[in-house]
Amino acid sequence: MDRVDIEVSGGCQCGAVRYHATQMLDNSHLCHCRMCQKAVGGIFAALVAAPDEKLVWTRGEPAVWRSSEHVERGFCANCGTPLFYRDVNNGRTNLTIGSLDNPGDFPPHANSGTENMVGWFQTIPTIEDDGATEADREDWAAAIKASNNQHPDRDTESWNAKPRQ
């Protein structure tokens, strides 16, 4: 597996857990297996790995749940964001692409676990727009922006994550 020297940061939605990697592997992929679907609460996990020795947790620590003897799932205990899939024996941590500050940087090269791919996956590009008007969207976007608790997509000096209620 090729390695790419690239600086990558990311973290959870609330900002309590942040990471930084100085090298990445070229294994960007979508895993459709049932365990990844459950772990991310989506229809697939979009993942790309950092070698463990190139990955540091720059704020907080991920909570870890062992989904089997071989695999750890990392997430933020405060806000619940899924952060990684990690085979405990292969020395790399597959980060969730959605938790990266720049998720567009790692287009996937492969689908895996396709026996559990939902039947409508191939139809996604053809699904209709929901019909909300531009004005509806602007009002909603303004309302969210006015009370947004999400951490920005960059490293910050300090951040007071709202505690879980």
Ligand SMILES: [Zn+2]
């Ligand atoms: Zn969080």
Ligand SMILES: [Zn+2]
């Ligand atoms: Zn999987």
